[in-house]
Amino acid sequence: MTRSMHRLLAIILFAVALAGCATSPTGRSQLKMFSPQKMAAMGDQSYAQLKQKTPIDHNAADNRFVECVAHAITAVPGVEQAADGSWHVTVFKSKQINAFALPGGNIGVYSGLLPVTKNGAQLAAVIGHEVGHVLAGHPNERMSEQYATQGGLSVLSAFLGGGSSGGGQAIMSALGVGAQVGILLPFSRAQESEADLIGLELMARAGFDPRQSVQLWKNMTAASNGQQPNPFLSTHPSNNNRIQALEAHMNKAMQLYQQAPRHPSCPHP
Template sequence: MKKLVGLFITGLLFLSSCGSVPLTGRQQVLLVSDQEVVAASLTQYNDYLKTAKLSTNATQSAKVLRVGQKIAAATEAYLKANGLSADLANYAWEFKLVNDKQVNAFCMPGGKIVVYEGLLPLTTTDDELAVVIGHEVAHAVAKHANERMSQQLVAQYGSSILGQVLSGKSAAVQTVASTVYGLGAEYGVTLPYSRKHEYEADYMGLVFMAMAGYKPDVAVTFWQKMSANGGSGAPEFMSTHPSDANRIAEINRHLPQIKAMVK
């Protein structure tokens, strides 16, 4: 009986915690509040910055900031125009370039985006860099980290006791945040998003970069360069991502729609 009651309560929690992703409309379950996700991620992000070496390349750092701010502004304009102004309180955008030769980039909830110098040879133009930053901004806007943390809460604590955990979940959120963000782990701070999240971030990122005035067509050649750069093994940035061929095919499929949407 207790198990049935627990499952019933959990079912109610799921029903009351449903949301939808901007642009795509995909339904998602978000069991953690935006405030808790941002607070947990900010702790991880600040710990990372204590050990990371910021780039000393002023020109490239300015480029990352310039492109990032333009995409963030376009994204916020979209959210305001579509009745999502309340979500803006969750974002305090930062765009950092770090001195690291890995071909990598990541975004923490709240809009903390880091680009590694190892990506610079593949992002020689603002448009190419916008592909990367747009993708990362999309992860934040789609609340993929919250969704991932919610999945981990269910997996870690089990559906039958999830209601009890969520009633006072700060400690649980911090525990799960460490797992999801993986700071100090082999793959650093890259979130292990699912392929579904990656495809969604690709699409949303292209829309946001187009809204900011960048050319979404360059995404095809950018990912072709990323594929060639991987050689016999995919670079870390792509380690949990869709295959090159599938990703490029999806981008090509969406490009006509995106260009028609953003004129």
């Protein structure tokens, strides 16, 4: 690619970035191009679709456990502001070891996660992490990054004559890979690390022992049989890196835990 093409793509991305600059709770620069109302509407729509397509876990013990932990996390001062009214919690019947939170105040936990989270504090680490994504505006940031990157590549494709020539197509293909590895994945890893730390603080302020977050990731490692993707090509930090980062912030988290007004008891099913 010529120097002028590099310059053009840089100008495009810089112009889009100026249109939506923001700062995350940890001081990291963000690109956020969508309004909170728009994000909440999209979150509500996605949540409704998931509930239509995914079986619901109606086990009473599972639901009591998840709701106990989720309500304690969302009761932390400041968390309610991220919900469009109040937080909604659904336990999905699935073997997935996963959970999520969506803008608008929507939390989903897959039943496959429950055997890996051995107690309420470990589930709190997961839910706190997912709620942390919403509090930090990561869904908005992810959509904005994707939109900006695809927009920049589209304009450059037009500049190259639509990518119709063999050389133009090869350049566009290389740009797509370069954008994915060089832009989108690093931002996603940064978001995951940020959500870990926000979640650590949330669980501690909610009265859950933050030291259990470290044990959670040890459980995750065991559940994956030690197989983890290459950190450079993964959207998530490695479990070992996550544990090191959590341990580095544990002193502050323990202080918040000791100051918490209550310590919830959420029996594991």
